[in-house]
Amino acid sequence: MPKTRSVSIQLIQKLVLTFFLVVLLMGAAYIFTTVFFMNRYVAETSQKLNAHLADHLITEKFKNEAPFLEDGSVNKALFGGLMHDMMAVNPSIEVYLLDDEGLILYSVVLDEDDAKNPMSRVDLAPVEDFMKCGGQHLILGDDPRNQNEKKIFSAAPYKVGDKTGFIYIVLAGQALTDVNNKLLSSLTFQLGIGAGLLTMIFSGLGGFLAIWFLTKNLRVIIDKVQRFREGDIKVRVTESDNSDLSVLATTFNDMADTIERNIDEIKSVDLLRRELIANVSHDLRTPLAVLRGYIETLQIKGDSLSKEDQEKYLNIIHTSSEQLSTLVSQLFEYSKLEAKQVEPVKEPFSILDLVYDLNAKYQVIANEKNITLEVGQHETVPLVFADISLVERAIQNLMDNAMKFTPENGVIKVVVDSTKDSVVVNIKDSGPGIPEEEQAQIFERYRQAKGEKATKSGVGLGLAIVKKIMELHDSTIRVMSKPNEGSTFYFSLPSYQA
Secondary structure (H helix, E strand, O other): OOHHHHHHHHHHHHHHHHHHHHHHHHHHHHHHHHHHHHHHHHHHHHHHHOOOHHHHHHHHHOOOOOOEOOOOOEOHHHHHHHHHHHHHHOOOOEEEEEEOOOEEEEEEOOOHHHOOOOOOEOOHHHHHHHHHHOOOOOOEEEEOOEEEEEEEEEEEEEEEOOEEEEEEEEOOOHHHHHHHHHHHHHHHHHHHHHHHHHHHHHHHHHHHHHHHHHOHHHHHHHHHHHHHHOOOOOOOOOOHHHOOOHHHHHHHHHHHHHHHHHHHHHHHHHHHHHHHHHHHHHHHHHHHHHHHHHHHHHHHHOOOOOHHHHHHHHHHHHHHHHHHHHHHHHHHHHHHHHOOOOOOOOEEEOHHHHHHHHHHHHHHHHHHOOOEEEEEEOOOOOOEEEOHHHHHHHHHHHHHHHHHHOOOOOEEEEEEEEOOOEEEEEEEEOOOOOOHHHOOOOOOOOOOOHHHHOOOOOOOOHHHHHHHHHHHOOOOOEEEEOOOOOEEEEEEEEEOOO
């Protein structure tokens, strides 16, 4: 069995079991509440029907005979007759004669020996509440035969001579309670076995089908995740926005896209790493071979060489060592920028002054190649807010690039312009230009235009360094170029707001 199917079945089993337990608990709660409210309904109905029973007893029985004898004792003969009448009508009724403080003076009970924890006094608070509402609300009072229970009752006050008190009638005596308990047990069993069991069966079947249907999209996502884990990185959840689990489906698709992009980037980095090794190996090999060759020549033939040849060889060695130094510096500089170990220290400064200073430094190199350097500006140029050393490095790299590809008698022009909230620096050369299809790649690591690799030294880190510097300033380096029409590199920096 496939793992995905196994996971899906396990999930459905857990959901079904959970649903069944919920239904079971709901069934138990339903039975409990049904029995509870049914019992309460019966009790309230019985109390309302017999609310005036105590009044009738006082009216009918105390009209001709007094409940007390002349010596003040209880008229037991009266209450004995009451017992026969009560048994004929309702044997579950229990009658109690109370004084005005709730003390039980006499009781008429079918089975006296059945009492559990009998009481000698009845709490009169429920009695007073009962008489206030006229028996129209369910009120439970003490059960004199069992102090741990409360029962429905009827009560009424009496006054005979100087004696006052209450007739307190328990409407659901012990006999009725026993019968009621048996009936409730039977009812609970019938509800549990009958209605409850049928409800749980049909609910379980319905729940299983509902869960199977509701987890359809989840099973699809699990299948996609499993396939993705097994290497199918192109798999995606189709119509993720319309899925019941759209957030999960969209999140998976986004995660898969991110992982795929990361994999592609890793492949690209690996390819660029190989290119770097090849380019660096080539660029290191050439100056090292030159250095080694001329140093060996000086060591072997140093005494026989003329002073002019020695000077020439030393100049060649110096040039080669500078190439090596430049290459190593670029590699070190780019690695720091790539690792985000460089934090720009921004401050306001005049970029126009910086451009003029750099123009003066490059004038000597330009004169040697008969290249004309020009600086232009449009109106007043405001200060910029940036890291002056990093911006200087970026312009130097762009100037080096322009110097490298501008032919003899060419022109390099630096133009500084300003917009509403930024300053734009343009560096234009009259070199061979860059084909449009290659312009997007020249700012990547270790990339040069194809026509430049064969004739120009370097490993393509200069423009990549410029790009990283601009990213530190939340800016972008761009190029406009056409073959045989030169190239213009430009970037913008935020104006300083005092």
